[in-house]
Amino acid sequence: MAMMHHNSPLPPFLSLFLLALLLLASILATDAHYKAVCHCYKQPVHNYSGHDDKGGQSGDDTSGDNSSGSDSDSSSSSSSPSSSFASSPSSSSDDNTGTSDHSSSSFTSSPPPSSSSSSSTGTDGNKSSGGGDDTSSSLPSSSSSGSNNNTSQSSSSGGKNNRGHVGVCFGQAGEKLPPPSFIVELLKSHGITKVRLFIPIPSVLNALNGTGIKIMVGVPNNNIAHLSTGGVDTNLRWLKSNILAFVDPNQVTYLAVDNEILIKETGIMQHLVPAMNNLYKALQSLGLQTTIKLSSPCGSQILSTVMPPSAGAFSSNYLEVIRPLLKFLSDTEASIMVNLYPFLNFIQDPKNVPLNFCLFKENAKKVLDNGMSYFGMFDVMVDALLVAIEKEGFSGISVMVTGTGWPTAGNFAATTAHASDYIMGVMERVLNGEGTPKRPNQPVEVYLSSLFNANIGEQEYEKHYGLFNFDGSLAVQVNVSF
Numbered sequence: 001m002a003m004m005h006h007n008s009p010l011p012p013f014l015s016l017f018l019l020a021l022l023l024l025a026s027i028l029a030t031d032a033h034y035k036a037v038c039h040c041y042k043q044p045v046h047n048y049s050g051h052d053d054k055g056g057q058s059g060d061d062t063s064g065d066n067s068s069g070s071d072s073d074s075s076s077s078s079s080s081p082s083s084s085f086a087s088s089p090s091s092s093s094d095d096n097t098g099t100s101d102h103s104s105s106s107f108t109s110s111p112p113p114s115s116s117s118s119s120s121t122g123t124d125g126n127k128s129s130g131g132g133d134d135t136s137s138s139l140p141s142s143s144s145s146g147s148n149n150n151t152s153q154s155s156s157s158g159g160k161n162n163r164g165h166v167g168v169c170f171g172q173a174g175e176k177l178p179p180p181s182f183i184v185e186l187l188k189s190h191g192i193t194k195v196r197l198f199i200p201i202p203s204v205l206n207a208l209n210g211t212g213i214k215i216m217v218g219v220p221n222n223n224i225a226h227l228s229t230g231g232v233d234t235n236l237r238w239l240k241s242n243i244l245a246f247v248d249p250n251q252v253t254y255l256a257v258d259n260e261i262l263i264k265e266t267g268i269m270q271h272l273v274p275a276m277n278n279l280y281k282a283l284q285s286l287g288l289q290t291t292i293k294l295s296s297p298c299g300s301q302i303l304s305t306v307m308p309p310s311a312g313a314f315s316s317n318y319l320e321v322i323r324p325l326l327k328f329l330s331d332t333e334a335s336i337m338v339n340l341y342p343f344l345n346f347i348q349d350p351k352n353v354p355l356n357f358c359l360f361k362e363n364a365k366k367v368l369d370n371g372m373s374y375f376g377m378f379d380v381m382v383d384a385l386l387v388a389i390e391k392e393g394f395s396g397i398s399v400m401v402t403g404t405g406w407p408t409a410g411n412f413a414a415t416t417a418h419a420s421d422y423i424m425g426v427m428e429r430v431l432n433g434e435g436t437p438k439r440p441n442q443p444v445e446v447y448l449s450s451l452f453n454a455n456i457g458e459q460e461y462e463k464h465y466g467l468f469n470f471d472g473s474l475a476v477q478v479n480v481s482f
């Protein structure tokens, strides 16, 4: 979909050609008339609050249950991670105000430069670029890294099936979404097979029904207490009236219960796992407990240490909830969900966090840790989380990245070139079925933030995570298929 270079002066014949393409596209698209920039069907501000999505750091707007929606979630959380660089646990303090904590961190550990390689050059998406393995091949590559340390594990999350495809997030309040049918056509035209909806939007769920697209659906923050204190019947009703009434359960892979609840909404933190238990029982009564899994997207602030990854540890502030959450995930063979934004790590400490390392660039200094080599911040954070989980005694839980991205405007480091490098770097890992150094054969399931820009967040860049423009053209250059 490279069409639509509106402003660029084009030779007449080219313009004509584009016009013809456009026409064709509009005929094909069910809702042709909507293709114009966003007719925004404004999403009703239900009670639903957060959905994070954007990586906006400021996130924590405490919107809490308030329908305000805004990004509260993830975004904020994501911010914190930065701190992690520093091994200093201090970061934990941040809680609110997201961003705030810039821990001193220091990227010290990284040894000498090296030709990394593996991480292909993110930039130009030419398939086959860098890493050599053609992305297209999807799966196979995984085997590449022979050194697997115990990969086995329960790949719970059904990762295997999803391996090789990247998901995309959308649907946050404040986001001006085009009509559902337009969205569905957009997803299909790019071969996007997995989406994360921040909240259950009936019209979107219904439009997705029958498409085969796999869906992760958010359970809004402000419903958690209700689900936690209600019985199985209450939870069953919630499932039916919010999700099952609109879409075939076979398309739903996960319920993402709340978003970054641990960081922002301390008042309902204690309701999280009980709500998940109740939802599990409700799913069980429908025979859906193995096909629809439950988890809860965490902000990376749950980690007090990420560098070096082998020192990964949870912030003691959240252990009280993390421990029962891990037990629930382990018992139900579900993945832990985390929102990761190396962009935030970088902007919070640009002097010490190397930009190239965040962008998977080949010329970045790799980080050597415990005999393993890291070529990108993304991998560092995933492995730090795996280490932290193991420290708590749960070795079989896999990590799913439920939100990651790089904004294209609103900050000195937010450019389309950087966004392209980052997104391509992440996508190549997924398309190649690559795991992380710690679990090379266990691909990490990833959801990119976000489908479109959204009018949310306190920071300007939080509005610019969109991968697509509202006319359906790509906002970030991505040269491989999703």
Ligand SMILES: *[C@@H]1O[C@H](CO)[C@@H](O)[C@H](O)[C@H]1NC(C)=O
Pocket: 045, 046, 047
């Ligand atoms: C929000 O939820 C409350 C109680 O759950 C309900 O009474 C109210 O109608 C809801 N508001 C909207 C806009 O749905």
Ligand SMILES: *[C@@H]1O[C@H](CO)[C@@H](O)[C@H](O)[C@H]1NC(C)=O
Pocket: 063, 064, 065, 066, 067, 068
């Ligand atoms: C919701 O937000 C509004 C303003 O945004 C605030 O006045 C109200 O107190 C909030 N409600 C809750 C329950 O936090």
Ligand SMILES: *[C@@H]1O[C@H](CO)[C@@H](O)[C@H](O)[C@H]1NC(C)=O
Pocket: 124, 125, 126, 127
């Ligand atoms: C992509 O690869 C083709 C051949 O493999 C090459 O000709 C082309 O220059 C590459 N494009 C970029 C942007 O690297």
Ligand SMILES: *[C@@H]1O[C@H](CO)[C@@H](O)[C@H](O)[C@H]1NC(C)=O
Pocket: 147, 148, 149, 150, 370
């Ligand atoms: C697994 O990784 C650990 C370090 O995380 C290493 O000490 C151990 O030797 C590895 N085991 C195998 C079988 O590679």
Ligand SMILES: *[C@@H]1O[C@H](CO)[C@@H](O)[C@H](O)[C@H]1NC(C)=O
Pocket: 149, 150, 152, 395
């Ligand atoms: C892999 O993990 C399993 C349990 O998780 C353990 O029993 C086994 O010894 C491990 N193998 C290696 C090589 O570490």
Ligand SMILES: *[C@@H]1O[C@H](CO)[C@@H](O)[C@H](O)[C@H]1NC(C)=O
Pocket: 206, 209, 210, 244, 245, 246, 247, 248
């Ligand atoms: C979903 O679509 C299928 C047909 O593909 C239909 O049978 C089913 O009733 C639909 N489910 C819902 C909840 O609309």
